[in-house]
Amino acid sequence: MQQKPGLPKAFGDNRRTVPEQKHSVCALDCPDTCALVLNIDGTGRATKIGGDPEHPVTRGFLCGKVAKYLEREYHPERLLYPMRRSGAKGEGKFERIGWDEALNEIANRLTAIASEEGSEAILPYSYAGTMGLLNGSGMDRRFFHRLGASRLDRTICSATGGLALTESQGARFGIEPEQFAHAKLIIAWGANILGTNSHLWPFVVEARRNGAKFYVIDPVKNRTGRAADKHFAVNPGSDLALALGLIHVILCEHLEDRAYIDSYANGFSGLAALAADYPPARVAELTGIAVSDIEMLAREYATTQPAAIRVNYGVQRNDRGGAAVRAIAALPVLTGAWRQAGGGLQLTTSGAFEFNTSALERPDLQKLSALGREARIVNMSQLGQALVDLDKPKVRALVVYNSNPAAIAPNQNKITAGLKRADLFTVVLEQFQTDTADYADILLPVTTFLEHTDLYRAYGHHYVQLARPALAAPGETKSNVEIFRLLAKRMGFTDSCFADSEDQMIEALLASGSPFLKGITLERLERERSVRLNLASEGAPFLPFVQGDFRTASGKFEFGAKALAYTPPVESRFGDATLHRKFPLELISAKNDDSMNSTFGNRADVNQQTSLLSMHPSDAAARNIADGTLVRVWNERGECQLRAKVNGDVQPGVVRARTLGWAKMSPGLSGINHLTSERLTDIGGGPTFYSCLVEVTAF
Numbered sequence: 001m002q003q004k005p006g007l008p009k010a011f012g013d014n015r016r017t018v019p020e021q022k023h024s025v026c027a028l029d030c031p032d033t034c035a036l037v038l039n040i041d042g043t044g045r046a047t048k049i050g051g052d053p054e055h056p057v058t059r060g061f062l063c064g065k066v067a068k069y070l071e072r073e074y075h076p077e078r079l080l081y082p083m084r085r086s087g088a089k090g091e092g093k094f095e096r097i098g099w100d101e102a103l104n105e106i107a108n109r110l111t112a113i114a115s116e117e118g119s120e121a122i123l124p125y126s127y128a129g130t131m132g133l134l135n136g137s138g139m140d141r142r143f144f145h146r147l148g149a150s151r152l153d154r155t156i157c158s159a160t161g162g163l164a165l166t167e168s169q170g171a172r173f174g175i176e177p178e179q180f181a182h183a184k185l186i187i188a189w190g191a192n193i194l195g196t197n198s199h200l201w202p203f204v205v206e207a208r209r210n211g212a213k214f215y216v217i218d219p220v221k222n223r224t225g226r227a228a229d230k231h232f233a234v235n236p237g238s239d240l241a242l243a244l245g246l247i248h249v250i251l252c253e254h255l256e257d258r259a260y261i262d263s264y265a266n267g268f269s270g271l272a273a274l275a276a277d278y279p280p281a282r283v284a285e286l287t288g289i290a291v292s293d294i295e296m297l298a299r300e301y302a303t304t305q306p307a308a309i310r311v312n313y314g315v316q317r318n319d320r321g322g323a324a325v326r327a328i329a330a331l332p333v334l335t336g337a338w339r340q341a342g343g344g345l346q347l348t349t350s351g352a353f354e355f356n357t358s359a360l361e362r363p364d365l366q367k368l369s370a371l372g373r374e375a376r377i378v379n380m381s382q383l384g385q386a387l388v389d390l391d392k393p394k395v396r397a398l399v400v401y402n403s404n405p406a407a408i409a410p411n412q413n414k415i416t417a418g419l420k421r422a423d424l425f426t427v428v429l430e431q432f433q434t435d436t437a438d439y440a441d442i443l444l445p446v447t448t449f450l451e452h453t454d455l456y457r458a459y460g461h462h463y464v465q466l467a468r469p470a471l472a473a474p475g476e477t478k479s480n481v482e483i484f485r486l487l488a489k490r491m492g493f494t495d496s497c498f499a500d501s502e503d504q505m506i507e508a509l510l511a512s513g514s515p516f517l518k519g520i521t522l523e524r525l526e527r528e529r530s531v532r533l534n535l536a537s538e539g540a541p542f543l544p545f546v547q548g549d550f551r552t553a554s555g556k557f558e559f560g561a562k563a564l565a566y567t568p569p570v571e572s573r574f575g576d577a578t579l580h581r582k583f584p585l586e587l588i589s590a591k592n593d594d595s596m597n598s599t600f601g602n603r604a605d606v607n608q609q610t611s612l613l614s615m616h617p618s619d620a621a622a623r624n625i626a627d628g629t630l631v632r633v634w635n636e637r638g639e640c641q642l643r644a645k646v647n648g649d650v651q652p653g654v655v656r657a658r659t660l661g662w663a664k665m666s667p668g669l670s671g672i673n674h675l676t677s678e679r680l681t682d683i684g685g686g687p688t689f690y691s692c693l694v695e696v697t698a699f
C-alpha cells in the first residue's frame with residue numbers, strides 16, 4: 001500500500017499495534033478518585049485518557065473535565081522552570097532562574113525570617129490541588145513541623161461537616177457507593193451528584209430502575225435537581241430547621257425505630273424536646289418548603305427501607321452548617337435505616353482509611369524546631385486576617401502549594417492587600433500561572449499527578465490506590481515531595497525522615513495496625529493497584545452501624561440536641577435585617593460541573609461558565625436586567641462582574657454563581673470571593689461561602 005503523503009511511516013504499515021497502556025489515579029479533589037487508563041505512544045506521550053473499566057466505582061468512564069485532562073497535561077502554558085518575580089507583585093512578570101538559585105534563596109530567606117521574627121512568622125498554605133497523600137500532606141508537613149512554622153488549620157472545605165460527624169457518629173464514614181443501588185429511597189441533600197460526584201450516579205440509576213424514588217433538597221435546581229422525582233427548594237442555610245421539622249413529624253407519628261434508638265443512641269429525650277418546637281407550620285416558614293411536602297418527606301423517609309441520604313458539603317457552608325449535618329445524621333439513627341444494606345448516610349468515606357498519618361506528617365518534629373513546642377494555628381479560611389491583622393509575629397513568609405488562595409479563599413480584597421505587602425516573602429509551587437502565582441517572589445514548577453508516585457484514599461468510596469508515574473515530568477518540574485526534600489537539605493535538617501523515598505513513606509502510612517488496612521501492603525498495591533479496605537468479607541456489604549458500633553467515646557450515636565436549636569445565618573433573609581435591606585439577594589457560589597474549584601480557570605469554556613449568575617425572572621425584572629446582561633454583583637466587601645442568566649434555577653431572593661473563575665480572566669479583574677466573608681461556621685472553623693448577601697445592578 002502506498003503511504004499517504006504527510007502521514008508518519010507507522011501509518012503506512014498495515015499491522016495494528018495495541019497501544020501501550022499505563023495506569024494512574026485522578027488526584028483532583030473529588031469524592032470519586034477514579035482509576036485511570038492511559039494509552040501511550042512510542043515516544044512516551046499519552047494519546048488517550050479514560051476510566052478503568054475494571055474499577056468497581058470508576059466503571060470505565062470519566063467526568064468531562066478529566067476526559068480533557070491531556071489538554072492540561074500538554075498545555076503550552078505549563079510552568080516548566082523555576083522563576084523569580086521581575087515585575088510588581090500581582091503583575092505576573094517573571095524571569096527564569098535555576099533550581100540551585102531558587103532553593104538557596106528560599107532557604108536563606110526562611111532562615112533569616114525564622115531567626116529574626118521567630119519561625120511562626122512562616123505560614124504554609126495548602127489544600128487539595130492533589131489528593132495524593134505524599135504530595136498533599138507528606139514531606140511538606142515534615143518540613144514545616146521541623147521548621148516550627150505556624151500550623152495551618154485546613155478548614156476551607158470539609159472541617160465543619162467532618163467535625164459534626166465526629167461529634168455524632170465518632171466516625172467520618174458511611175454507606176459505600178455500591179450499596180446505593182439497593183436503596184428504595186435516595187435523598188441528595190445539598191449534594192449535586194451529577195456535577196460533583198458523578199460516579200455515584202450509576203448506582204442511583206440502578207436503584208431507580210428497581211423502583212427507588214430520588215429526591216433532592218437544594219436551594220438551586222441544577223442538573224441533579226432536574227433529574228429528581230421531586231426537588232425541594234429549601235431556603236439557603238435552613239437545613240437544620242428542615243431536619244428538625246422532619247424529626248418532629250417522625251416522632252409525632254411514631255415512625256421511629258425505638259429499639260435501635262434505645263440500644264445505640266444517647267440524648268433521645270433532649271432531641272424529642274427540641275423537635276417539639278419545630279412543627280411543620282413553623283418549619284415551612286423558615287425553609288420555604290410547604291407543610292404538605294415536609295410531612296410527605298418525613299413519612300416517606302421513615303417508612304421506606306432501605307433509605308439512603310447522600311448529604312454533601314453544600315449544606316455546611318453556612319453559619320449553622322455543623323448543626324445541620326448533625327441533625328441530618330440523626331435521621332437514619334431515628335428510623336434505624338442503618339440496619340440495612342443501602343440504608344444510612346454518606347457525607348464522606350475518608351475516615352475509613354485509617355492510615356498512620358503521624359508517621360507520614362511527623363508532628364513530633366516540632367519539638368526539634370527553634371520553638372521546641374507546637375506552633376500557633378492559623379485558620380486558612382481567614383487568610384486575609386492572617387496576612388493583614390495577625391501580629392506577634394506578623395506573617396513574613398507564605399509558602400503556597402496545592403492551592404490558589406487568590407481565587408478560592410473568602411474576602412479577596414483583604415487577601416490581595418496582604419499578598420501585596422512589600423515585607424511578605426511569597427513562594428508558590430504551581431503547574432500554571434494562577435492568580436496566586438502572580439504574587440510569588442519565587443515560583444516553582446511542579447509535576448501533575450500523572451508524573452509522580454502517590455498513594456490515594458477517597459472520600460466517596462473505600463478503595464486504596466497506588467499510582468506510579470505514567471508520564472515523564474516535563475521541563476524542570478519536580479514533585480512537592482522532592483521540592484520539600486531538597487529544601488530540607490538546604491535548611492540543614494539532617495533528620496533521616498527527609499531522606500525517605502516515596503515507597504518508605506507509603507509503607508509508613510500503611511503500617512497503622514488498623515484492621516481496615518489488614519493485608520494491604522505496597523507489594524499488593526503494586527500488583528492490584530486498587531484494593532478495597534478490609535471492611536467486610538469479599539463481596540459482602542460494609543454495614544458500619546448495623547449494630548451501633550459508633551466510634552464516639554460512649555460507643556453510641558450522640559444526638560447532642562443542646563447544640564441544635566436553629567438560628568438563621570447572619571447573611572440570609574431572616575438574619576441581619578439591616579444588611580438584608582441593603583443587600584437583599586442570597587448568593588450561592590456552588591461548584592461548576594466542568595470545573596474543579598479554580599484548577600481549570602484558564603480554560604475559555606470554564607471561564608464562560610463561571611461568568612454566569614442565575615437569577616429569578618422577578619428579581620431580574622425588578623432591576624431591569626435581561627438574560628445575558630452584564631451585571632455588577634456587590635456588597636460591602638467588594639464586587640465582581642457576571643452575566644445574568646435569567647431562569648428557573650433559583651427561587652426569588654436567591655442568586656447562583658458557578659465556581660471558581662480566575663480574577664485575571666474576568667471583567668473587572670475580580671471573582672466571586674471578592675464578595676464572600678471570613679465569617680466562620682458554628683463548629684470546625686469553616687467558611688460560610690454559601691451564606692452571602694449581595695445586590696445586583698445592571699451596568
Ligand SMILES: Nc1nc2c(c(=O)[nH]1)N[C@H]1C(S)=C(S)[C@@H](COP(=O)(O)OP(=O)(O)OC[C@H]3O[C@@H](n4cnc5c(=O)[nH]c(N)nc54)[C@H](O)[C@@H]3O)O[C@H]1N2
Nearest residue numbers: 190191192196220236237312313314590591593595596597
Ligand atoms: N464538577 C465539580 N466537581 C467537584 C468540585 C468542583 O469544583 N466541580 N469540587 C469538589 C469539592 S472541593 C467538593 S468539596 C465537592 C463538593 O460537592 P458538593 O457538596 O456536591 O458541591 P457543592 O456545589 O459545594 O454543593 C452541593 C449543592 O449544595 C447546594 N447548596 C448550597 N447551599 C445550600 C444549603 O444551604 N442547603 C442545601 N440543602 N443545599 C445547598 C448547592 O446549590 C449545590 O447544588 O465536590 C467536588 N467535586
Ligand SMILES: Nc1nc2c(c(=O)[nH]1)N[C@H]1C(S)=C(S)[C@@H](COP(=O)(O)OP(=O)(O)OC[C@H]3O[C@@H](n4cnc5c(=O)[nH]c(N)nc54)[C@H](O)[C@@H]3O)O[C@H]1N2
Nearest residue numbers: 127128129130157401402403404408429589597598599659
Ligand atoms: N466561593 C466559593 N469559594 C470556594 C468554594 C466554593 O464552592 N465557593 N469551594 C471551596 C472548597 S470546597 C475548596 S476544597 C477550596 C479549593 O481550593 P484549592 O484546594 O486551592 O483548589 P483549586 O482552586 O483547585 O487549586 C488547587 C491548585 O493546586 C495546583 N496543583 C495541583 N496539583 C498540584 C501539585 O501536585 N503540587 C502543587 N504544588 N500544586 C498542585 C493546581 O494547579 C491548582 O492551581 O475552594 C473553596 N472556595
Ligand code: SF4
Nearest residue numbers: 026030033034063066
Ligand atoms: S474529577 Fe472526579 S469524576 Fe472526574 S476523573 Fe477525577 S475523580 Fe473521576
Ligand SMILES: [Mo]
Nearest residue numbers: 029156157158
Ligand atoms: Mo472542597
